Amino acid sequence: MPELIYCWRCKMDVPMLTEDEWQLVNPTGLVEQIKRYREETGCSLAEAYRNNIGATSLTAYEALTGFRETNPAALMHHRLKLYGPLCTSCRKPLRTPTATFCAACGAGREV
Ligand SMILES: [Zn+2]
Ligand SMILES: [Zn+2]
Structure with missing residues (x-):
């Protein structure tokens, strides 16, 4: 599911x-x-x-x-492919696969 x-x-x-x-x-x-x-x-x-x-x-x-x-x-x-990994802070997906920070809460991408 x-x-x-x-x-x-x-x-x-x-x-x-x-x-x-x-x-x-x-x-x-x-x-x-x-x-x-x-x-x-x-x-x-x-x-x-x-x-x-x-x-x-x-x-x-x-x-x-x-x-x-x-x-x-x-x-x-x-489609999952269109987005980045989930934000470690707010659990929203990063807006693009290459985004370096979360557009919702501003948290940086975890490397
Ligand atoms: Zn939609
Ligand atoms: Zn976030």
Whole structure:
């Protein structure tokens, strides 16, 4: 079961996926799917979501994490690889893999 980690964009704790899990959920395929659907139908992004495009990825994410996400686009960044290690002081992830200090509390990265 993926760990709940603070997401800087959603501003809440979410299950962050490892690379293996992320491949299973496959949000990249989903983004392609949405793009194709919009090209075919000329609908807006919001409409594509409303018509359940992306339901496969959302279902896979829920099956893996037990967390019900409703916005398929959020899955794109719920990926551990995009962030640094957890801050030793406040347990939020460093904002990027190369960050040298925590953007939340200012603590330096542990070497
Ligand atoms: Zn997020
Ligand atoms: Zn911190």
